[in-house]
Amino acid sequence: MEGIGNNREIFEYTSGRWIYNEPRRLAERHLAFDIEELKNVATKAVNRSPSDVNSFSKLAEGGFNRVFDISMKDGSCVLARLPYPSTLPRRLAVASEVATLEFVRAHGIPAPRVLGYSVDDNNVGSEYILMEKLPGKSLGDVWYDLPDKSRLKILLQIVELETKLFKADLPASGSIYHSRDLSPDIPRVDIPGSEDGLCIGPYAALRWWVGERGNLDIDRGPHEDPRLVLQAPAEKELAWIRAYGRPRYPFDRAYRETFDYKRQDPEEHIESLQEYIRLAPHLVPICSKLSLPVLRHPDLNPNNIFVSEDLTITGLIDWQHSLVLPTFLAAGIPKIFQNYNDEASMSFTPPRLAENIESMPEDERDIALEQFRRRHVHFFYLGFTQKLNESHWRAIEQETGLLKRRIYDDAGSPWEGLNLPLQNDIANVSQNWSKVATASADGTPPACPIVLDEQEVQRRASLDDSLRETDSEMERINGMLGVASDGWTPNETFESAKERARFIKEEGLAAVADDPWLKEMSDKHWPFDDCDEDE
CATH class of the missing domain: 3.30.200.20 (Phosphorylase Kinase; domain 1)
Structure with missing residues (x-):
């Protein structure tokens, strides 16, 4: 070498x-x-x-x-x-x-x-x-500068390609493999009509293997029953916490103030995971078509889309960690195109530019144009999906689809000292039980297996609001620093980002100088300093 x-x-x-x-x-x-x-x-x-x-x-x-x-x-x-x-x-x-x-x-x-x-x-x-x-160039080079019609051309092609995948016949949830690459002891389900021994095997997503999870003797799929798909990620986390869990601070240091800088107890998360497992069988839609397995690209962002000079898509790259999941769990707008936090987008309202856009001050105009771009992309992705991809649209339009996908994701997320997301999901599911639960033969939903009093629901909602405010503040600060959420920055801006981070810390600690304990905690858990990520 x-x-x-x-x-x-x-x-x-x-x-x-x-x-x-x-x-x-x-x-x-x-x-x-x-x-x-x-x-x-x-x-x-x-x-x-x-x-x-x-x-x-x-x-x-x-x-x-x-x-x-x-x-x-x-x-x-x-x-x-x-x-x-x-x-x-x-x-x-x-x-x-x-x-x-x-x-x-x-x-x-x-x-x-x-x-x-x-x-x-x-x-x-x-x-x-x-x-x-592949021929062409990365869409990421031009995506944010494209005119409206060009964005529509890209979105239409993406939905057309996704429609082909939604029509593919897949027998189970998991990840796709050649049978020859799996050892004989690994379960698999053959894909019908495959000429080269393709099959569905264990989930390849990182959350199933990170940390010591790869050492666990657990069921990683494949799964033909959607109820097992829903339960397996939580069972995985239960097994990991029981073997390796210990009290720790939330990994995101900016969240720690919300919890009074106290280590969080994994036993709380065990309780939530057990509650989720009791809820999970009731989350399967009554319509069997919504449970058909489907493959989606795991990270459909502009950098993974290649286009020609005339903006014809020439290829989609980076299929690592791809999953096959039931349609109701796989559905949704790709992250880069979604605008779920916007009321106008959520109501499927056609986007319009403000009439006075040209007379706005430059900073206000930039904000308005970005808001329009996000609404435009969200709206037309949905519009093309409604027109071309019936099975995806049917899943997207389910009233509680987002909530089901969120609780499934949070139940399977590797535990890193944050109990609240799953706790809040459980509260939301219990509050919307009549809409979420699969009805029985007589059309009535079963009794919700988890009952929370209103005070506990409000406590969780209040903490969730605090974390959302923290997210917004951290997004603002990261933008000022010119860094990604993990502190990454281009080589040429590294020194200036470090200097700005140092200045922001000085200001932050000065603002709490009258409270010695809070200043000590802020200094110890400052989100832009080196730290032990496992404490």
């Missing part, structure tokens, strides 16, 4: 910096591997010789993978995608993405063609996927 010191640019993360806990983020992304062997397997995949390689360069790197461009002397190239050692689940993440790419391509979705792959690190020193380079 080539020396690490000579290949720092190749083996290390260099696309940005973190203003706190940077050593940990960099260690997670450090990957030393055999460059020459990677070139060998890449050229072999396209019937070339290693001597045909003209250049080897890092093309991109993200939170889970690094991509290299291996260009040939004739101008062709192979892309090599290598997961970081911290990317989970090992083997299965690569195996599932390879099979998922084959599945979506077979159903008319433009996606990279896989040229070769390895689910182990025996030869190159890392798992890898070799794939063709």
Whole structure:
């Protein structure tokens, strides 16, 4: 293997910096591997010789993978995608993405063609996927500057592609694999009509494997019964907390003031998970079509959408951690297109620009234009879905669909010292039980298995309001600093972001100088300082 010191640019993360806990983020992304062997397997995949390689360069790197461009002397190239050692689940993440790419391509979705792959690190020193380079450019380069008609062209194509996936026949929930990549002891359900041994196997989403969860002897799917789909993530978290849980602070340090800087008890979350499991069987829709398994792209943001010069979609990339879920759980507007916190969007009201938009002060005009853009995208994604994708629309228009998806997500989220989201979901479900629960044969819902008094419901709602206010404030501060929610910032703004963070801390501590205890706690739990993420 080539020396690490000579290949720092190749083996290390260099696309940005973190203003706190940077050593940990960099260690997670450090990957030393055999460059020459990677070139060998890449050229072999396209019937070339290693001597045909003209250049080897890092093309991109993200939170889970690094991509290299291996260009040939004739101008062709192979892309090599290598997961970081911290990317989970090992083997299965690569195996599932390879099979998922084959599945979506077979159903008319433009996606990279896989040229070769390895689910182990025996030869190159890392798992890898070799794939063709898609034509076009990332939509992320232009998305926020597009005129209205161009956005509509993109949205229409996205909904058309999603419609193809919603029509695909899948037998169970889980993730897609080639049977050959699963050991004999791993459960699987064959996909009907697959010519290359595709099947549904265990869930490949990170939440099933993060921390010590990969060590647990639990049911990770596949599941043909939607009731098991609903219950399994909570059972997973119960098993983890019982084996490894201990009191800890909420991971998001900005939340800790809401809880008086006290460690949260995992026993509270155990109670909520058990309550959720009692509620879960009643969340399955009575209409069986809403429980049909469907595959969706796990992160359909503009950076994962490639387009030509005329804005025709040429490919969707990054299918890692993809899931097949019942339609009522898979449904919803992709995060980048949704505007759920806006009343006008939630009422499906056609968006209109303010009549006085041109005479507004520049800062007000920018806010109004961004509000219109978000409403415009949300509205027309729904409109195209209503017209073209009946099964998705039927799931989206369910009155309590959002609540069901939220409680399912919160019940399966890895516990990191925050009990409130699931507690508040349970309160909302119990308050809306007649709308949420599947009715019995005589048309009446069963009695809700969880009963909360009004005072407890209000307590949870009040705490939830506090966390929402914190989210808004942190979004504002992150914007001022120019950092992402995890403290990431481009290389060129790192020093200025660190300096602004230092200044904000001085101001913040000065504001509570009259309260020694609060100042001490604010200093100890300051969200932009290095910290122990496991305390």
